[in-house]
Amino acid sequence: MVTTTALEEELLALAGSVPDPELPVLTLAELGVVRGVQLTAPGRVEVQLTPTYTGCPAIEAMSADIERVLHDHGIPDVEVRTVLSPPWTTDAITAEGRRKLAEFGIAPPRPTGPAGGPVAVDLTIRCPHCGSTDTTLLSRFSSTACKALRRCESCREPFDHFKEL
Amino acid sequence: MNVTATPALPLGDDALILSHRLGEWAGRAPVLEEEVALANIALDLLGQARVLLSLAGDEDELAFLREERQFRNLQLVEQPNGDFAHTIARQLYFSTYQELLFEHLAAGESELAPLAAKAVKEVAYHRDHAHQWTLRLGDGTDESHARMQHALDALWRFTGELFEPVEGLEAAPWPTLHDTWTTRITSTLEQATLTVPEGPQRGGWAAGAGRQGLHTEPFGRLLAEMQHLHRSHPGATW
Known part of the structure; x- marks a missing residue:
């Protein structure tokens, strides 16, 4: 069982608040593509992001936007990792x-x-x-x-x- | 170049090369909606190729710096676009195959399973697209019917290769996949008032040869166009 700290919850909410680069009315949380945020060391977090489609070109802009938001929140070292499994579904919206x-x-x-x-x-x-x-x-x-x-x-x-x- | 021996390489090459072929329709498709559809299918395939080739090595080196004989894609996917019917016949044959193979891989535990589970949902739309167009062309005018039948016949000899066991995936149920493929293709063609081609499913000179690195004459020109920019400007970025 992976436990989530209050800081991780806060960072997850921040990452999820990033607008989708192609559909800016939606946040990444509403699209259901941010899978998790873990603090792996002081000042260092890993974010799991899943693409809607395997070839979705927006994934790079999403990663960059998440990194920027978390940097602005005082996290110097942000790694956004793309995960495929379980596959994203429109039911996640x-x-x-x-x-x-x-x-x-x-x-x-x-x-x-x-x-x-x-x-x-x-x-x-x-x-x-x-x-x-x-x-x-x-x-x-x-x-x-x-x-x-x-x-x-x-x-x-x-x-x-x-x-x- | 470091290349890991993995079935991700031949499957990634299939996706990469077909993606490139479909991309050649940009600016040339019969209607705007089709231009967009073919480009979207190409984009799905490019996404698959990037994940699969990254399991085998550096995706850019693999795509842009290998010679023709080092590519392991099926000869079917490198065939020129021809007229729209040829492109649809190629899509029907390949997407039906890819959907069956990815369904099998998605149910397994290999390193290919996550990508296969993801991609199989996209490929279902590719197959539906090819199926619907086959119905429209086959059951359309005399001209569209004749062209669709001609395209199906012309590409038939490249379909036997689809079911040659891929290195590293020898345990997959290839004869069963082939039978199911034949059933699905037959069903679509019958609905479209078309005839299942009767000729051999491979040419005697090149049985299953794409997987061994032997390719047909148009492939060299495809690679020249695909690799030219990267080779002319090594390390260039934008």
Whole structure:
């Protein structure tokens, strides 16, 4: 059992408060990508960060931002380590994170099914602009790997959907 | 160059080389949405390649400083993009294979398991993308049907190599993977009103040869383009 000190809790909250570089409405904590912070020696911490997608180019900016925030908080030696296991899932996005995504014009991911199930593409996805459920898929891949491009048939606006992973 | 003997090397080479091929579509895809989709799939594959090659050595040295004979990727992934149907046929064959292999690896305990468990979810979208396009092209116009069938036939001889046991992964159930692959490909092609190619699944001159470092003629030009900048400006950064 790994115990967490009050300082580690504080540093975890700080690391988690960093905005996502591509979706700045979300914090890294709301995205669910900061796995832990450990004080390994006085003035030295290790942060575990998990990528949304294996090739996510934002991971380097996230690491740099976490290092900067913790340096500013008086930690001279910060190592951000990328961990893959267990794999990140869109279920790790918090309820507050989902609300912010929708407010930002991105349809949040639906809860994922059991592992190994088929890729869900046909269930209703609500338009973040007008709330209509009459939306259609334009492309499985959109502005980033984690989003799909859809169009609302009611208000005719295209929108991004954070697709389930 | 220090290279660790690990199956991460051939699997990383598959991802790297296919990523590069898909990247060649940038600026040339038939519609903007497809340009973005192919670039996103390429990015997923590049992420896999970076993790896998880092298990074998220095990712940049491995990608940019090896000679052709030192690459262990399948010949399938180095095949030129051809028309859009060729790219989709290559995607269908490869993503179906990769999903099955990564499902197997994700269930194991090897050093490849964490990456496989992560990547298999991304690859499910790659396979779905290829599946949907195969349906549209196969069950589309006479022209799209003919081109899709031609592409499937042309790449068929590179599919036998997929199931040659990878060094270090001899224990994987290769014949079972091959059977499941055939079932899935057959199902997609039948839905798309296409015919499963009947020819041999490998050319007599190069059975499983990509894994041994023997590559087809277009691969040299791919490497020249991919490695040129790094070799011309060693150590350059931006």
